[in-house]
Amino acid sequence: MASTAAIIGSTGLVGNFILLTTLSLDAFKTVYTISRRAPKPESPKLAATVEADTGKWSSNLSSIAPPPSVVFSALGTTRAAAGGIANQWKIDHEVNIELAEAARAAGVETFVFVSSGGTRGFGTGSLPYSKMKVGVEDSIKTLAFDQAIILRPGMILGHREVPHQGGPLLTGLVRSLSRFGQGWQDKFGQEAEVIGRAAVHAATLAAEGKAPSKYWILEQADIVRLGRDEWKA
Structure with missing residues (x-):
């Protein structure tokens, strides 16, 4: 049975690939987006809401009736783009938690969050970026x-409309590791398209009752497996 999806962050690097993937699959009959600017892809299945005020996104999500079967959040920014750590915290942490809470209250069955690797590693727990991601992950777990x-x-490897500071250099460095074998690149970075496909693949497996647990964590190797190695267009 076809399902419906809502995507937050659909104009970002990973979110755009989540959007393209869901629009391409018959498994999704309607795809909703909430963003500050209109997404680039066009489709009869797409129902886009453009709202400049991120503080209203949770209510926008709550107003979708009936609620979507799955909500994907690939929402995230950088300190530089946000204009400081406080503004980044509001987007990456507060808005994501508000969206998760709104989705749970509306009766959404599946919530998919694109977090970040290494945020629970030794010596990273006190970093603001790690606190943002860990806080969202823990809130989603609590919402059950x-x-x-x-x-x-x-x-995250891929072409960004607004490159991160030092991003192109680091992307080139990580991609160059593939000369020693694709596995070397996979240990440090994944293509945005692969991440987007992995998110959608995991959601479809969950809808089929094939998720290994109710709180399923995909580390980098899992992302590569679902989004590239086992991906079937």
Whole structure:
């Protein structure tokens, strides 16, 4: 049976690939997006809401009736783009938690969050970025969705409309590791398209009752497996 999806962060690097993937699959009959600007892809299945005020996104999500079967959040920004750590915290932490709470209250069955790898590693727990991601992950777990899926990619590889400071250099460095074998690159970074596909693949497996647990964490190797090695268009 076809399901419905809502995507937050659909104009970002990973979110755009989640959107493209869901629009391409018959498994999704309607795809909703909530974003500050209109997404680039066009489709009869797409129902896009453009709202500049991120503080209203949770109510936008709550107003979707009936509620979507799955909500994907690939929402995230950088300190530089946000204009400081406080503004980044509001987007990466507060808005994501508000969205998860709104989704749970609306009866959404599955919530998928694109987090980040290494945020629970030794020496990273006190970093503001780690606190943002860990806080969202822990809140989603507490909300006890029928199915929660957390992706923890490494460096996200792909072309950004607004490059991160030092991003192109680091992307080139990580991609160069593939000369020693694809596995070397996979240990440090994953292509945005692979991450987006892994998010959708995991959600479809969950809908089929094939998720290994109600709180399913996809580390980098899992992302590569679902989004590339086992991916079937």
